[in-house]
Amino acid sequence: MLKTMRKNVKSLKPVLWIVVATFLISIWAIWGGAGRLGEGMASNTLASVGGSKITSDEYFQGLRSRIESVKKQFSGLTSALIQQLNIPQQTLGQLIQQKLLLQAASDMGLRATDLEVRDRIVSYPVFQRDGQFVGFDDYKRILEYNHIPLKDFEDGLKQDVILSKVVSLLTAGVFVTDDEAWRNYRKQNESAKVEYLVAETAKVEIAEKPTAAQVEDAFAKNAPDYRIPEKRSGEYVFLRTEDAKKEITVQESDIEKYYRDNQSQFMEPEKVKVSRIWLPYTQADKDAVLAEARAVLERARGGADFAELAKTTSKDDKAAAGGDWGYYEWKTLSAGETEAVAGLAQGQVSDVIETEAGAAILKVTEKTPAVTKALAEVSATIKGILEDEKARDLVTRRIQGIQKQARRDKSLDLAAQKDGMKAASTGLLKKSQALGDFDTSGSISDALFGLQDAEISDPVFTYSGVGLAQLQTVEPERPATLDEVRDQVESDLVADMKKERARAKLEAAAAAIKNDWNAEASKYRLEYKTVEGHKREQYLGLVGESPEVDDLIFSLPLNKVSAPVAVSDGYAVFRVLERTEVTREDFDKVKDTEKETLLEQKRNEFLQSYLARVREDKKVRINYELFQRLTTDVLSRYGGEE
Secondary structure (H helix, E strand, O other), rough: OHHOOOOOOOOOHHHHHHHHHHHHHHHHHOOOOOOHHHOOOOEEEEEEEEOOOEEEEHHHHHHHHHHHHHHHHOOOOOHHHHHHHHHHHHHHHHHHHHHHHHHHHHHHHOOOOOHHHHHHHHHOOHEEEEEEOHHHHHHHHHHHHOOOHHHHHHHHHHHHHHHHHHHHOOOOOOOHHHHHHHHHHHHHHHEEEEEEEEHHHHHOOOOOOOOOHHHHHHHHHHHHHEOOOEEEEEEEEEEEEEHHHHHHHOHHHHHHHHHHHHHHEEEEEOOOEEEEEEEEEEOOOOOHHHHHHHHHHHHHHHOOOOOHHHHHHHHOOHHHHHOEEOEEEEOOHHHHHHHHHHHOOOOOEEEOOOOOOEEEEEEEEEEOOOOEEOHHHHHHHHHHHHHHHHHHHHHHHHHHHHHHHHHHHHHHHHHHHHHOOOOEEEEEOOOOOOOOOOOOOHHHHHHHHOOOOOOOOOOOOOOOOEEEEEEEEEEEEOOOOOOOHHHHHHHHHHHHHHHHHHHHHHHHHHHOOOOOOHHHHHHOEEOOOOOOEEOOOOOOOOEEEEEEHHHOOOOOOOOOOOOOEEEOOOOEEEEEEEEEOOOOHHHHHHHHHHHHHHHHHHHHHHHHHHHHHHHHHHEEEEHHHHHHHHHHHHHHHHHOOO
């Protein structure tokens, strides 16, 4: 450890240890501890990033950490919601970005000095007391208490320092002009109260079909727009994971070993439910309010019902609910309040806690200690995880065997027959086109589009199993004939006719409706919408995001009806009722702050663009089969949680 931090200080207050532990666990899940928190996970290479590797342990721990963080924000988090939020993909993407940035830092010769690491450590509030660093001895004890090796922790902080340096250097050339900041300031601060009428094309009825002559004429005018995309066909074999499970036997000893090796996976964290009485004060009435708070505390400790006291004396929005802040929301309270909660037993009431804005009295109404679920309780879940893992391993090995044989025979079908199977035809597929219910994401068609003539693919992993494909034919993109796209041309022509009729209907209605658009919109079968404070680049119902509409709204004279404007679902007319505008004088008062905010945004955008380019150059490779298996392993415990 750094010599300048070797000094003697008093012991850390017990209440701070809990806060520190929460902080350390979040850092440790990102930077280290994979071999300790996830023992039993194979250290397979999940992804290769240039000369670096991302192991299964890194991803496993990173995903679990991210899910636990999101879980605090979303009640009833399930595996389906986790997948909808793309959390697994985002987690892997962030790990890849970290590797790319660290490689860039290495290329630049960037290092982290002991002094920089020291400054990073002492700057964390959780390692401070009364504004001072707690000292080396307590710092070391905190790490030991959380089973975190000091060297590994500080190595993680070194990486943190290096990442900060490389990001600063990469974005050093990004700048913001006064005009850019002014435009952004207007976007953020100008608003308009708007009402609008929409004639939706979907509600326009076209009784007559376009004639053959009309279709032919429309195609002749727009022929370059109609093309047949490249299509490819091939043969494929596919092994389903579910089918392979019939050949799998999971022994009780396997379940017990997995349980022993992954104890943290089955731990239910401590649950604490808190109620609060809140009495706000100003400097003028602080003494009087504190005296009132002490009187309320005396009543609470004397046996008075805490919830009833909160209803009658508390002054926050939880008072009506008896001051109940639930199991998680109380964690958003001030540091002094959350520290006090950590030191309370169930049923215990805190002292009066003074904050900058008021006095708080807290009560822990429920406290359930962290427990590890019993093996019997999670045995079925573990069995499912192991069955899936073993089945995926089985089909992967079998597919790899067929692949080797197929490349020797130069025939996928011949190799499949030797394995008791028969290759099937894909038919002509567009890129990313689904193939049956086992490949809804189009992974096999994507594989075909990466092959040369008669080439056999690497194993193709989908959620349902593993396949192989061999390219047979390629039909290049070409102009379409009328017969090939007649239905599409007719559909486009009908859509154009509907839009024109919608425009004419809206134009006539807008001229007839004089004042109350809302009252008369239904009479003309129009949709009426109003927005209290629309800003540039904000979404408008039935319109979407439209720079043209924004320009109109912020230039149209008040209460004047616009001409019909083409929008995503038809045509619309707008009327601006009120508008809040800013001046250059307003902007000049906050220009420096605005420029700094926009600069940070532009730096982030530049960094994402840079990383996307570097990722292509580094030829990042991902083991998708392992990715899916690890993801399934983690998500299995969230399948039915509410």
